[in-house]
Amino acid sequence: MNDDQYYMKLALDLAASAKGKTNPNPVVGAVIVKDGVIAGTGIHRKAGEPHAEVHAFKMAGEYAEGATLYVTLEPCSHYGKTPPCANLVRESGVRRVVVATQDPNPEVAGRGISIIKDAGIEVEVGVLEKEAQRLNERFIHNMLTDRPFVISKYAMTLDGKLATHTGHSKWITGEGSRHSVHLLRDEVDAILVGIGTVLADDPSLTTRLPEGGGKNPIRIILDSELRVPLDAKVVQVSDAKTLIVTQENAPADKMDLLREKGIEFIFVPKNETGLNLKALMEELYKKGITDVLLEGGSEVNASFLREGLIDKYLIYIAPKLLGGRNSLTPYTGMNVDTMDEAMDVSFSGVETFGEDIRITAYPK
Numbered sequence: 001m002n003d004d005q006y007y008m009k010l011a012l013d014l015a016a017s018a019k020g021k022t023n024p025n026p027v028v029g030a031v032i033v034k035d036g037v038i039a040g041t042g043i044h045r046k047a048g049e050p051h052a053e054v055h056a057f058k059m060a061g062e063y064a065e066g067a068t069l070y071v072t073l074e075p076c077s078h079y080g081k082t083p084p085c086a087n088l089v090r091e092s093g094v095r096r097v098v099v100a101t102q103d104p105n106p107e108v109a110g111r112g113i114s115i116i117k118d119a120g121i122e123v124e125v126g127v128l129e130k131e132a133q134r135l136n137e138r139f140i141h142n143m144l145t146d147r148p149f150v151i152s153k154y155a156m157t158l159d160g161k162l163a164t165h166t167g168h169s170k171w172i173t174g175e176g177s178r179h180s181v182h183l184l185r186d187e188v189d190a191i192l193v194g195i196g197t198v199l200a201d202d203p204s205l206t207t208r209l210p211e212g213g214g215k216n217p218i219r220i221i222l223d224s225e226l227r228v229p230l231d232a233k234v235v236q237v238s239d240a241k242t243l244i245v246t247q248e249n250a251p252a253d254k255m256d257l258l259r260e261k262g263i264e265f266i267f268v269p270k271n272e273t274g275l276n277l278k279a280l281m282e283e284l285y286k287k288g289i290t291d292v293l294l295e296g297g298s299e300v301n302a303s304f305l306r307e308g309l310i311d312k313y314l315i316y317i318a319p320k321l322l323g324g325r326n327s328l329t330p331y332t333g334m335n336v337d338t339m340d341e342a343m344d345v346s347f348s349g350v351e352t353f354g355e356d357i358r359i360t361a362y363p364k
């Protein structure tokens with residue numbers, strides 16, 4: 001790793017600390033280095049607040065003269081909620097600017113880099129570009145598609161089961177559950193479930209985040225026939241904004257009762273496969289929702305998959321074997337008819353072979 005990569009990695013790590021906090025803006029980190037010494041650092045903390053570069057220059061003061069600026073996203077060139085950073089960079093006295101990746105925002109899109117280059121400052125673009133684009137995959141997707149970034153998340157047992165034959169699931173335990181139910185949600189604007197999850201009274205829909213942190217994302221419920229019970233927990237517990245997606249002709253009196261509970265509605269047309277999800281995504285983006293975590297089990301995931309609307313998969317594999325009707329439990333070859341309880345195993349390693357992964361596990 002050369003010096004440029006070293007300082008850009010630091011800027012990326014700084015940027016990542018604000019993941020989920022800057023929506024709809026990107027996460028951005030900036031590091032100013034003078035004579036091999038870090039003179040200033042900065043991150044973008046929240047939309048509407050100063051950009052990462054502003055904080056870094058404030059910290060560096062006169063040490064910016066003749067220094068190098070490392071920034072994970074092209075300095076902006078437009079007046080959004082804050083003035084253009086490219087002008088600040090131009091006047092800062094820095095000798096060199098290293099940018100991880102260009103800003104796809106049509107308001108910027110290379111203009112920030114041109115302003116800096118036209119001032120005679122040396123600019124290098126593309127250091128750790130892939131890492132920077134992965135870090136801002138949600139923002140880049142928004143800029144390129146005007147739609148929310150959709151994350152499909154599901155949990156399964158080692159033998160690929162999502163639930164017992166009675167439909168009981170909840171296989172992720174411990175750290176996996178904490179990450180999947182709390183920490184992931186802390187980074188997204190909204191979670192989306194089908195009405196089935198609400199009817200199953202899934203407690204995780206009204207789970208408050210662990211003490212000391214995080215946000216309860218907006219709860220989006222697909223409910224084309226407006227079957228949601230008035231006494232459902234998601235209606236009664238208002239620790240998060242709840243949006244119900246249904247059809248325009250849903251029963252007005254029931255909607256009024258739900259509105260009294262703070263429920264908001266989004267109306268989308270229904271086609272042969274169900275609610276028009278593409279239309280829904282466009283509506284959600286107009287409401288400022290920049291990413292959505294699908295928490296609605298296989299039904300919801302399958303419907304988004306069919307529409308080609310999933311942008312990322314997060315698959316949690318629990319160290320359990322479920323077996324199930326006429327399935328083989330891999331490690332014994334035993335033919336298992338049905339099983340209500342999962343058998344515990346312990347993972348001993350995950351390796352990749354080209355495109356394939358291999359998990360090694362042992363019965364406990």
Ligand SMILES: Nc1nc(O)c(N)c(N[C@@H]2O[C@H](COP(=O)(O)O)[C@@H](O)[C@H]2O)n1
Binds near residue numbers: 028051071074105
């Ligand atoms: N280079 C850079 N550093 C930051 O810290 C940023 N937040 C951005 N964001 C870019 O500017 C747009 C937002 O501008 P305002 O915060 O509204 O002024 C955002 O869409 C990005 O293009 N860039």
Ligand SMILES: [Zn+2]
Binds near residue numbers: 075084086
């Ligand atoms: Zn800026």
